[in-house]
Every structure is written in C-alpha cells, then in structure tokens.
Amino acid sequence: MTLPDFVGAKKALEVIEKIPTVAKQKAHIDFLNDQLKFAQEEIAKLKEERAELLQESQRLSRLLHELEAKEQFVDGGVCLFRKSNGKINDTPLCHKCKLPMSHVDPQYWMCSGCEAIFAHTEIQAAKRKIQQS
Numbered sequence: 584m585t586l587p588d589f590v591g592a593k594k595a596l597e598v599i600e601k602i603p604t605v606a607k608q609k610a611h612i613d614f615l616n617d618q619l620k621f622a623q624e625e626i627a628k629l630k631e632e633r634a635e636l637l638q639e640s641q642r643l644s645r646l647l648h649e650l651e652a653k654e655q656f657v658d659g660g661v662c663l664f665r666k667s668n669g670k671i672n673d674t675p676l677c678h679k680c681k682l683p684m685s686h687v688d689p690q691y692w693m694c695s696g697c698e699a700i701f702a703h704t705e706i707q708a709a710k711r712k713i714q715q716s
C-alpha cells in the first residue's frame with residue numbers, strides 16, 4: 584500500500600494562505616489610514632513651521648534693510664552725512680528727514696524738507712567732527 588500523495592493538497596493550502604482574508608485587508612487598510620493620519624499631521628506641522636520661518640525671514644530682512652540704511656549715514660551731531668563706498672559726502676543732511684540742507688545765507692543752513700534752520704558754525708563743527716573720526 585502506498586501513502587497518499589499530499590503534495591497537491593499542500594500546494595493548494597499554500598495558495599489559499601496567500602489569499603488575503605477580509606481581516607487581513609482590513610488590518611492593511613487600518614495601517615494605511617494610520618500612515619495617512621501621520622502624514623497629514625506632519626504636513627500640518629511643516630506648514631506651521633514654514634509660516635513661522637517665513638515670518639522670521641521677513642523680520643530679519645526688514646532688520647537688515649534698516650541696518651544697511653543706518654550704515655549709509657555718518658552722524659555729525661547736529662546733522663548727518665551720507666557715506667557711500669567708504670567716502671563721506673560733505674553735504675549736510677537733516678537728522679529728521681535725511682534730506683540735504685541748503686546754505687541759504689552765509690550764517691545759516693536750511694533743511695529742504697522740514698525747513699529746520701541750523702547755524703553755519705554748527706554745520707562747520709559737524710564737518711570737522713566727521714573728518715576727525
């Protein structure tokens with residue numbers, strides 16, 4: 584008597600085991616849903632971080648612009664002088680408006696913006712001050 588050949592039955596069982604059951608499919612869908620939820624949370628976090636970084640970048644950009652603007656002037660006390668490429672222009676500028684002053688008469692200078700008046704001696708002193716520094 585020969586033993587029955589179970590090779591065919593074993594192969595059939597292997598094929599059946601590979602067929603996903605409803606439970607396996609549901610577990611896979613649950614896993615994918617968890618992954619999706621995780622990815623959505625990460626995206627929300629990254630969007631928040633991006634908005635914060637953008638805001639910080641804009642703040643630093645404004646700060647840099649302000650610093651660059653400040654570096655363009657040399658403070659002579661009563662007035663400012665523009666500095667470009669390392670050279671100081673000796674035209675006095677109004678502190679308040681940063682506009683050039685005109686030598687309206689031998690004794691006075693006047694701001695072309697706010698029309699503030701400064702004594703010629705004060706402007707001369709400011710020019711000496713910046714030339715010495």
Ligand SMILES: [Zn+2]
Nearest residue numbers: 677680694697
């Ligand atoms: Zn002015």
